[in-house]
Amino acid sequence: xxxxxxxxxxxxxxxxxxxxxxxxxxxxxxxxxxxxxxxxxxxxxxxxxxxxxxxxxxxxxxxxxxxxxxxxxxxxxxxxxxxxxxxxxxxxxxxxxxxxxxxxxxxxxxxxxxxxxxxxxxxxxxxxxxxxxxxxxxxxxxxxxxxx
Amino acid sequence: xxxxxxxxxxxxxxxxxxxxxxxxxxxxxxxxxxxxxxxxxxxxxxxxxxxxxxxxxxxxxxxxxxxxxxxxxxxxxxxxxxxxxxxxxxxxxxxxxxxxxxxxxxxxxxxxxxxxxxxxxxxxxxxxxxxxxxxxxxxxxxxxxxxx
DNA sequence: CCTACAACCTGTAGCCACTACAGCTTCAAG
DNA sequence: CTTGAAGCTGTAGTGGCTACAGGTTGTAGG
Numbered sequence: 565x566x567x568x569x570x571x572x573x574x575x576x577x578x579x580x581x582x583x584x585x586x587x588x589x590x591x592x593x594x595x596x597x598x599x600x601x602x603x604x605x606x607x608x609x610x611x612x613x614x615x616x617x618x619x620x621x622x623x624x625x626x627x628x629x630x631x632x633x634x635x636x637x638x639x640x641x642x643x644x645x646x647x648x649x650x651x652x653x654x655x656x657x658x659x660x661x662x663x664x665x666x667x668x669x670x671x672x673x674x675x676x677x678x679x680x681x682x683x684x685x686x687x688x689x690x691x692x693x694x695x696x697x698x699x700x701x702x703x704x705x706x707x708x709x710x711x712x
Numbered sequence: 713x714x715x716x717x718x719x720x721x722x723x724x725x726x727x728x729x730x731x732x733x734x735x736x737x738x739x740x741x742x743x744x745x746x747x748x749x750x751x752x753x754x755x756x757x758x759x760x761x762x763x764x765x766x767x768x769x770x771x772x773x774x775x776x777x778x779x780x781x782x783x784x785x786x787x788x789x790x791x792x793x794x795x796x797x798x799x800x801x802x803x804x805x806x807x808x809x810x811x812x813x814x815x816x817x818x819x820x821x822x823x824x825x826x827x828x829x830x831x832x833x834x835x836x837x838x839x840x841x842x843x844x845x846x847x848x849x850x851x852x853x854x855x856x857x858x859x860x
Numbered sequence: 861c862c863t864a865c866a867a868c869c870t871g872t873a874g875c876c877a878c879t880a881c882a883g884c885t886t887c888a889a890g
Numbered sequence: 891c892t893t894g895a896a897g898c899t900g901t902a903g904t905g906g907c908t909a910c911a912g913g914t915t916g917t918a919g920g
Contacts, residue, residue, distance in 0.1 A: 651843035
């Protein structure tokens, strides 16, 4: 009997996928774009991953889950590989991304307000002769805010 | 002397672009995917738009600005062309989109919280030996919330 | 009437971050 | 040794544009 999967040190791509929650195709994609280094291969040319790969892929997944762009992750990985790490740069990337996320939230909130107004008018007791949703889209002057 | 541009009833694509704030290439794209009907052509095969096109494109732009998918806009346009309009369906599309926007906001807020925590720790008075941003990304257990 | 040049035309490729095949080969359990 | 899951490469598709390349047309000034 072989050791349990969670204990094996050298694993095929499917097991790496299970452990990290990243799909097999996505792992190969990350390799292709240079986020994940090319692993060793079996005699039959299949990828064999070690502990370092698991950790690196977990890093990538976490960063992607937080919405970092692949390009930013490339930089963050490079920084984390650097001995005398440039923490300033890592912090700048995180701060910039935080700004982007906040901008996106602000924009979505403005959309939300406008959509809520449109949808509410329509579901409310407006005369059914014309559809309020269609009307609102046809005529921008119905908008309360023109920021969008 | 010709009438001023804003008064002309039949205009080329560039003028339509100016009036609606939609780029020329995007207008051609909308035609290609069937949102905007094919206009008449000049003798030299150039597109000539009338008032109806301006209104339809304004509708499309407004809907896109509100984040509706092209596919939803296709349906909304079909509904608006229908005499006995199915307002229910239009309302359902708007309501569904509002839900999506709210979901997106919720997800982004959770990201924002996590990112703010990471960025703040790093800019705060943490010992400089290891970078908190890199650490946080490397080790998911540092997260307070595991929802993402 | 002619020239110059902006605006137009079609068609194709690129962007991001995957995802989904098609058509093979390899691995491992029974 | 057989079978079937899992692996392999390479390509195309997603959404909603955007950006060319390489040509044609429209129009204002001279």
